[in-house]
Every structure is written in C-alpha cells, then in structure tokens.
Amino acid sequence: MGSSERANFKNPVVSWVDERLPIFTLMQKEYGVFPTPKNFNYFWNFGAIAMFMLVAMIVSGIVLAMHYTANTHLAFDSVERIMRDVNGGWLIRYIHMNGASFFFVAVYIHIFRGMYYGSYKRPRELLWILGVVIFLLMMATAFIGYVLPWGQMSLWGATVITNLFSAIPLVGQSIVTLLWGGFSIDNPTLTRFFALHYLLPFVIFAVVFLHVWALHVTGSNNPLGIDTKGPQDTLPFHPYYTMKDTFGLAVFLIIYAVFIFYMPNALGHPDNYIPANPLVTPAHIVPEWYFLPFYAMLRAITFDIGIPFTDVVIIDAKLLGVLTMFGSIALLFVLPWLDSHPIRSARFRPLFKLFLLALVVDFVFLGYVGSQPADATFLGLSLSYFGLAGTVYYYGFFLVALPWLSKNEKGRELPASIHESVLNQSKDAH
Amino acid sequence: MRKIALLSLALLFCLAAPSAWSSEAVEPPQKDWSFDGPTGTFDRAALQRGYKVYREVCSACHAMKHLAFRNLADIGYDEGQIKAIAAEYTFVDGPNDEGDMYERPGLPSDHFKSPFANDNAAKAANGGALPPDLSLIIKARHDGPNYVYGILTGYEEPPADKALQPGQNWNKYMPGHVIAMAPPLSDDGIVYEDGSPQRIEQYAADVVEFLTWASEPSLESRKRTGVKVLIFLMVMAGVMYAIKRKIWAGAH
Numbered sequence: 276m277g278s279s280e281r282a283n284f285k286n287p288v289v290s291w292v293d294e295r296l297p298i299f300t301l302m303q304k305e306y307g308v309f310p311t312p313k314n315f316n317y318f319w320n321f322g323a324i325a326m327f328m329l330v331a332m333i334v335s336g337i338v339l340a341m342h343y344t345a346n347t348h349l350a351f352d353s354v355e356r357i358m359r360d361v362n363g364g365w366l367i368r369y370i371h372m373n374g375a376s377f378f379f380v381a382v383y384i385h386i387f388r389g390m391y392y393g394s395y396k397r398p399r400e401l402l403w404i405l406g407v408v409i410f411l412l413m414m415a416t417a418f419i420g421y422v423l424p425w426g427q428m429s430l431w432g433a434t435v436i437t438n439l440f441s442a443i444p445l446v447g448q449s450i451v452t453l454l455w456g457g458f459s460i461d462n463p464t465l466t467r468f469f470a471l472h473y474l475l476p477f478v479i480f481a482v483v484f485l486h487v488w489a490l491h492v493t494g495s496n497n498p499l500g501i502d503t504k505g506p507q508d509t510l511p512f513h514p515y516y517t518m519k520d521t522f523g524l525a526v527f528l529i530i531y532a533v534f535i536f537y538m539p540n541a542l543g544h545p546d547n548y549i550p551a552n553p554l555v556t557p558a559h560i561v562p563e564w565y566f567l568p569f570y571a572m573l574r575a576i577t578f579d580i581g582i583p584f585t586d587v588v589i590i591d592a593k594l595l596g597v598l599t600m601f602g603s604i605a606l607l608f609v610l611p612w613l614d615s616h617p618i619r620s621a622r623f624r625p626l627f628k629l630f631l632l633a634l635v636v637d638f639v640f641l642g643y644v645g646s647q648p649a650d651a652t653f654l655g656l657s658l659s660y661f662g663l664a665g666t667v668y669y670y671g672f673f674l675v676a677l678p679w680l681s682k683n684e685k686g687r688e689l690p691a692s693i694h695e696s697v698l699n700q701s702k703d704a705h
Numbered sequence: 706m707r708k709i710a711l712l713s714l715a716l717l718f719c720l721a722a723p724s725a726w727s728s729e730a731v732e733p734p735q736k737d738w739s740f741d742g743p744t745g746t747f748d749r750a751a752l753q754r755g756y757k758v759y760r761e762v763c764s765a766c767h768a769m770k771h772l773a774f775r776n777l778a779d780i781g782y783d784e785g786q787i788k789a790i791a792a793e794y795t796f797v798d799g800p801n802d803e804g805d806m807y808e809r810p811g812l813p814s815d816h817f818k819s820p821f822a823n824d825n826a827a828k829a830a831n832g833g834a835l836p837p838d839l840s841l842i843i844k845a846r847h848d849g850p851n852y853v854y855g856i857l858t859g860y861e862e863p864p865a866d867k868a869l870q871p872g873q874n875w876n877k878y879m880p881g882h883v884i885a886m887a888p889p890l891s892d893d894g895i896v897y898e899d900g901s902p903q904r905i906e907q908y909a910a911d912v913v914e915f916l917t918w919a920s921e922p923s924l925e926s927r928k929r930t931g932v933k934v935l936i937f938l939m940v941m942a943g944v945m946y947a948i949k950r951k952i953w954a955g956a957h
C-alpha cells in the first residue's frame with residue numbers, strides 16, 4: 276500500500292496528510308477512479324446496500340445497548356422501556372428489528388446475483404468464500420440478537436437451536452453446557468449472548484473489509500461474466516457507480532421504511548411480546564423468516580441411517596438433520612469447485628439458468644415448509660415429505676446437477692467484449 | 706433480464722408475506738378500526754371510554770404494568786385529572802428516614818397498580834388460571850385487535866357433546882375454545898357519560914382501542930414520522946435518478 280504512486284491533491288492539508296499516510300490516495304484509487312465494468316445491472320447494487328445495512332445495524336444496536344439490560348428479570352422490561360420512555364426509542368428499535376430482515380433480504384439477493392452470474396468462479400473463489408463466512412456470521416449474530424429481548428420466542432427458539440449441538444457425538448452435551456453457561460438457558464446464557472451479539476458485528480465488519488479487499492484485487496464480475504479487456508470496457512467507480520448505488524439504496528430504503536413505519540411487527544412473531552417463561556412452551560416454535568428454509572431442512576430428516584436389516588444406527592435422525600442443515604451452507608463454500616464450467620454468466624448457460632431458478636423456487640418453498648407447524652399436512656401427506664423433497668433438490672442441484680452440467684452443457688457463444696456488447700445493445704434500442 | 710427482476714420481486718413478496726398460520730382457532734371477525742391503515746389515528750373519546758372499561762372491569766384481574774398514570778396525558782387527560790386518578794390508588798413506598806415502609810397515594814409517575822401481589826396470588830384467585838398482563842396483549846396475539854374483540858364478544862354455550870369443568874367457559878375465538886375467564890362484560894355494566902351505547906360490543910371495541918394504544922403508544926407519531934421519511938426518500942430517489950441519468954448519458 277505504501278510503495279505505490281500517490282495522487283496529487285490541491286488541498287494542502289489533504290496533501291500534507293497524504294504524504295505521511297496515503298489514505299486519500301487509497302480512497303481515490305479504490306473508490307474514485309477504480310475501473311468498474313460499465314455494464315452492471317441493478318443486481319450490483321446489493322453489495323453497497325448490504326454494507327449500508329451493516330452500518331445501520333451497528334449504529335442502531337449501539338444506541339439500543341445504551342438502554343438495554345442483559346438480565347433475565349429485566350431484559351424484556353428494558354426493551355419495553357426503550358419502546359415507551361426513551362426518546363425516539365421505538366424508532367431505533369424498529370430500525371434494528373426490521374434492519375435484520377432487510378440485511379438478509381439484501382444479502383440473499385447479493386448471493387443470488389453471485390450464483391447467477393458465476394461470480395464465485397476463478398479468480399474470485401476466495402472472495403466468494405469470505406462472503407459465505409459473512410453470511411454464517413450474520414446468521415449467528417441475528418440468532419443471538421433475537422434472544423436478547425427475552426420474549427417467549429427468544430427463549431424457545433434459543434432452546435431448539437442450542438439443543439441441536441447436543442446431537443454431536445461425544446462433545447455435544449459439553450458444547451451445549453458451554454453455550455448455556457450452565458445446565459439450562461438462564462441468566463448466564465443471556466449475558467454471554469449479549470456480549471457475543473455486541474462482538475460479532477465487528478467481526479463481520481473485519482471480514483467485509485477482507486471481502487472488499489479481495490474484490491479490489493480481482494475486480495468486479497459483470498452480467499456477461501467475461502473479463503474486462505481494457506479501458507473501453509470500464510468506467511471509474513465515481514461518479515458512475517456512486518450515483519447509481521445511491522439511487523438503488525434510496526429505493527431499497529423506501530421499502531425498508533414502509534416496514535419500519537407502517538408494519539413494524541409484520542416480520543416478527545407475536546409470541547415475542549410475551550415475556551419468556553420456561554414453564555410454558557409456545558404452540559409452534561418458529562425461527563425468524565430468514566432461517567426458515569434451513570429450519571425446514573433440519574426438520575425434513577426424520578429417519579435414522581443404519582445398517583439395513585439390523586438395529587445398528589450409524590447416524591440418528593437428529594444428528595443427520597443437523598448435518599443436513601449445516602451441510603447446506605457448507606456446499607456454498609465448495610461451490611467454486613462443484614461448478615467448473617468455463618462460462619460464468621447464466622445468460623450463456625440456459626440449462627444452468629433453469630436449474631438455478633428452480634433452486635430459487637425450491638428455497639422459497641422450503642421457507643414455506645419451515646414456517647408450518649411440524650405436524651402440518653398437505654394433500655394428506657405429512658409436510659416433512661415436502662421438506663425432504665425440497666432438501667433433495669437443494670442437494671441434487673449442488674452435488675449432481677452442477678458437476679454434470681460442468682461436463683455436458685455446451686453453452687452459448689460469448690460476446691467478444693463488454694464494450695462491443697454494450698454498443699450492440701444501444702444500437703438495438705435506437 | 707426483466708424476467709429475473711420480476712422473479713426477485715416476487716421472491717421478496719413471498720418472503721415478506723406473513724406465513725399462513727394453521728390454527729385450531731376460528732378467525733375473528735374483521736372490524737374497521739380507527740387506527741388501521743397508514744393514516745389511522747386513535748379516537749380520543751373511545752380511548753377514554755376504553756380506559757374506563759379497563760379500570761372498572763378488567764383491572765380487577767389484569768395488571769398493565771408497563772403503563773404509568775402520566776401516560777394518560779396521551780389519551781387526553783390533563784394534569785389535574787391524572788393526579789386525581791393516580792391518587793385514588795394507594796402505593797407502598799419507602800423506606801423512610803426511620804427505615805419503615807409507608808403507604809402514600811399514587812403519583813402520576815407511578816405505574817398502574819397490579820391487582821395481585823404476584824402471579825401465584827393471581828392464579829389462586831382465578832381458579833388456577835393466570836390473567837395475563839394486558840400492556841402488550843394486542844401485539845402478543847396474531848391479529849390482536851380483532852382477536853381480543855373476538856374473545857370479549859365470543860362467549861357461547863358449549864356444544865352439547867362438550868362438558869365444561871367449573872370455572873371453564875366456552876369461547877368461539879379462543880384457541881381450543883375453553884377459557885378460564887368468565888364473560889367480563891355485560892350490557893349496561895358500565896355507565897358511559899357521553900351517551901355511547903352501553904352494549905357489550907361497544908365496551909369491547911372501546912377497550913380494544915385503549916389496549917391497542919397501550920401496546921403501541923407511539924403508533925400515531927410513528928405513522929406521522931413515516932410520511933415525512935417516505936417523502937424525503939422519494940424525493941432523494943428521484944433526484945438521484947435524474948443525476949444518475951445525466952451522468953450516464955455520455956457513458957455508452
């Protein structure tokens with residue numbers, strides 16, 4: 276960073292600082308003139324939107340933490356005090372509560388963009404892996420955050436999810452005890468969850484930094500999925516993409532604001548306005564919507580795997596469910612190697628595109644299955660069969676379809692360059 | 706391209722749509738509430754009548770510990786009235802300089818007085834069932850306003866094949882239909898000074914209005930702020946779009 280050439284700044288103060296610490300040169304290089312493919316569509320807005328949401332969560336979270344009390348006797352009431360007695364407290368809390376959902380909306384679209392345009396492929400594998408790490412950390416942060424208001428769903432959601440770890444052979448129970456800080460979910464659990472909930476967003480911030488660093492080494496992918504070949508293919512990041520990102524962000528914020536101000540509790544669960552009570556189990560325990568597809572995969576596994584015709588169980592249903600759920604994210608880590616097709620963008624891979632869009636439908640369907648009570652039926656069949664079918668497709672996409680398509684899909688002819696393709700497009704339009 | 710945009714929009718909607726709850730309970734009737742919709746506000750007269758219903762009936766069993774008397778300023782009582790209402794209750798305070806606890810009349814800063822000393826006392830007085838705190842009841846139930854209205858107006862004779870234990874009542878809208886709370890309202894049970902009909906339906910609607918305010922006192926300022934924020938964001942989006950168009954015009 277230090278050795279590269281410095282930019283010239285007119286302002287003497289800026290120049291003075293930059294000679295000693297070339298931070299302005301860095302900003303200029305990475306966000307000012309940074310060459311960016313000129314053919315981005317609006318899917319490329321969601322990285323900046325996710326970044327904005329992370330900052331919004333940290334800022335609103337720190338204000339909440341000033342008024343929140345991490346104690347099982349006081350937590351619920353302290354959140355209510357934020358809602359009623361703290362100036363603007365209701366706004367801060369609704370920003371944070373719905374912010375978690377909209378952070379996930381942005382990140383899910385961002386991940387889909389990466390898959391559709393093959394952004395995970397060489398040379399961006401590490402960039403992609405860092406993204407999956409962020410996704411995992413976000414899930415941990417949001418899950419832990421949901422426990423803090425200490426409502427019924429906080430307590431019982433935490434009970435279900437932390438109990439999953441007990442399925443791990445040998446060390447499972449010790450892990451659960453460690454997570455709980457004792458032998459049940461109680462005050463030590465809440466205090467450690469608060470400490471972790473405060474910490475993890477900053478860990479996310481650090482990984483986001485690495486993610487963006489890696490991006491600036493390889494440069495951005497684009498809707499055509501072909502490499503940039505020179506200045507005719509790119510535009511400086513500023514003002515072209517700073518302005519486009521700000522516009523996209525404003526549109527996103529409009530939808531977010533509609534939720535904050537007009538339906539702030541629509542994405543939450545009413546049970547979380549009942550104080551946590553270890554003696555009363557809610558009728559249906561459901562996680563937040565952004566976990567539902569994974570929850571469906573967890574619950575889809577209701578059978579043991581053993582040696583046929585004997586009673587020997589190798590993996591029991593609980594462990595298998597947990598493995599299936601975490602495995603679904605592990606698959607994302609190895610995605611760059613499961614799909615080795617040379618063409619990146621789904622635009623030029625009609626078959627891949629079909630399978631991927633079906634995966635999106637499958638994922639939404641799994642989310643629906645996850646939202647239903649465990650004993651629900653559909654067309655007379657237990658819903659867990661549908662969950663199983665959805666899970667099989669999810670795994671089939673990654674483990675069967677992708678490797679097969681890598682070998683057998685021919686794909687369409689790629690355009691010669693971004694520049695040429697953009698020119699042809701504007702010719703067609705006129 | 707357009708197809709993908711549509712698809713992702715559809716996806717967003719699916720995710721945003723509240724999940725369909727299959728529940729044993731009957732869907733309560735959908736009433737029009739003054740506070741519904743993006744511009745809805747509370748009806749001050751209904752709030753005050755609703756508070757009267759709570760005070761004269763529900764407060765015998767249900768606490769509302771998140772509310773303080775001073776909050777009543779929100780629903781149109783003035784300082785003198787609030788002081789007078791608070792002073793009707795006796796609170797234990799202390800210790801004083803001698804180290805003794807003492808009784809004093811309530812102050813506007815006191816929270817609503819709970820009818821029972823603790824949950825066990827509440828259960829003992831209600832045949833083992835706990836009357837929940839009502840401060841958040843509207844937000845703590847799916848479709849809260851209609852649900853609570855349904856509970857208050859939904860008492861029926863049990864079907865012939867269902868035998869009720871003493872202390873149990875049949876309610877159309879309670880999940881499982883059996884509820885420990887006896888019908889709390891009856892026609893002409895509470896005197897309204899403003900000439901509103903003294904009927905169960907009116908009492909129920911008024912107390913729901915009051916409980917909705919109690920669950921979400923910021924509802925009105927939230928919606929008002931929302932209008933300003935949305936106008937700001939839309940103007941900002943419009944301006945940014947124009948700037949973006951202008952900058953990009955020369956790019957291709």
Ligand code: HEM
Binds near residue numbers: 354543
């Ligand atoms: C990655 C960013 C973050 C995510 C995804 C996240 C997520 C959540 C969620 C889902 C809740 C429960 C909301 C509710 O139902 O009330 C919550 C609560 C909370 N969060 Fe965060 N959070 C983030 C960052 C932070 C930060 C940086 C802080 C403070 C330093 C913080 C402090 C709190 C506090 C005090 C609560 C409890 C108050 C409440 O429930 O409203 N959060 N968080």
